[in-house]
Amino acid sequence: MRRILRRTKTLVAAAAACAGAASLPPALAADVPMAAEPVDYVRVCDAFGSGFLYVPGTETCFRVMGRVRADYRVYGSDQAYGGPGFYSNSADGYVFRARGYLYQDSRTNTEYGLLRTYSEIWFTVDTNAPDTAVFIRNAYIQFGGLTAGRGTSFYDLYFGDTFNTVFKMAGMGNPDFATNLVGYTADFGSGFSATLALEDTVYRQSGIQSAAGITDQGGVRVPDVVANINLKQDWGVAQLMAATHEVRTSTGRADSELGYSVGAGLIVNLPMIAKGDRIGIQGGYADGALMYVGPQAQGPSVVDGVVRNGNLKLTSAWAIGASGIHFWTADWSSALGASYLDVQAPNPGTDFSNIDLQGNLVFRPVKGLQIGTEVEWKYVQPDKGADRNGLVGMLRVQRDF
Incomplete structure (x- = not known):
């Protein structure tokens, strides 16, 4: 009985204390501890690799990355080649470059598949172009198998393992190239996939010349149709690809023609030699679609076609490029690359x-x-006229973060 009375007195005293606190003046009531509001902290997202965080209050993961690059180039090109070089007092003998990169990647798993947005923006200042140039290298949305926006062409597989920064190697993709596109990729499992895409024609135009050498490039009407079949395995990647490319004059004096390109590429990983080692090769044939096989061709007639006697004749070309990288140690590596391009002009x-x-x-x-x-060295051999040589030596310092 006494124990019950003691508990009752305790409960009454506690209730009185709470009531007293509720009736305190505001200045004194502020000293009473209050429950803290819940904080929605940014959480680490490990579903897509390192560096991703959850957007607070959502199931979307995002990552922001960057890169700073400094290039220092010295040119030894001859006068016939043109461009920077020491052959003339009016030509630049060197070019310094500073470039900043900003990357954004967001991903969300949905019942329809992965929803992803990706963007990559370059900010560049060169010796011979002192104003800052802003270039959107990538800006696309992926939803399931759909890709829409700006990005690497579905035709390109291999870009080489050298810097490949001044003279773009033939046969391979151009590492500085991007295009506006929309495409769908079907995944068949076991590493097999196939893609069908529409890509902006203007980014692969080399132009058209009349017999007098005047540019005769018409407006675009039909986007490039690009398709590939791709196989990804632990040993590497293999791909077959094809593209159509409309060649249209501006004057209408000649009919438009449908050019095309077909190609194949292979990348083989070589971890049995050293971690990170690999070799790759890509090549193709083009008719009226020169930039698919020669992304930066140099020669007397770098065009998709020529108007002769009222008829549009297409330029044909074939090219092959190969490259590889070897890690001597975890800190030191070397890369070599070579390519050949042959152009048959009208x-x-x-x-x-x-x-x-x-x-x-x-x-x-x-x-x-x-x-x-x-x-980097480029040798140009025309059927008629003097051969040309382009040479550049460069130093690069780059930090990724």
Whole structure:
């Protein structure tokens, strides 16, 4: 009985204390501890790899990355080649470049598949272009198998393992190239996939010339139709690809023609030699679609077609490029690349070929930092006229974060 009375007195005293606190003046009531509001902290998202965080209050994961690059180039091109070089007092003998990169990646798993947005923006200042240039390299949405926006062409597979920054190697994709597109990729499992896409024609135009050498490029009417079949395995990647490309004059004096390109590429991983080692090769044939096989061809007639006697004649070309990288240690690597391009132009005496050779040595003292030097050489051999040589040596310092 006494125990019950003691408990009752305790409960009454507690109730009185609470009532007293509720009746305190505002100045004193503020000292009474209050429950803290819940905080929605940013959480780590490990569903898509390192660096991703959850957008607070959602199931969307995002990652922001960056890169800063400094290039220092010295040119030894001859006068016939043109461009920077020491052959003339009016030509630049060197070019310095500073470039910043900003990457944004967001991903959400949905019942229809992955929903992803990705963007990549470049900010560049060069010696011979002192104003800051802003270039949107990528800006696309992926939803399931759908890709819409701006990005790498579905035709391109391999870009080489050298810096490939001045003389773009033939046969391979251009690492500085991007296009507006919309495409759908069907995944058949076991690493097999196929893609069908519409890509902006203007980004692959080399132009049209009349017999007098005047540009005669017409407006676009039909986008490029690009298709590929791709196989991804632990050993590497293989791909077959094809594209159509409309060639249209501006004057209407000649009918438009439908050009095309077909190609194949292969990348083989070589971890049995050293971690990160690989080799790759890509090549193709084009008729009226020169930039699919020669992304930066140099010669007397770098066009998709020529108007002769009122008829539009297409330029044909074939090219092949190969490259590879070897890690001597975890910190040191070397890469070599070579390519050959042969162009058969409609105008007599304007056929030509290109040979490109590149090699580099790269040091990675800490994670995310590269310090490398590279030599790039392009040899232009026209059917008529003098041969040309382009040469550049460069130093690169790059930090990824």
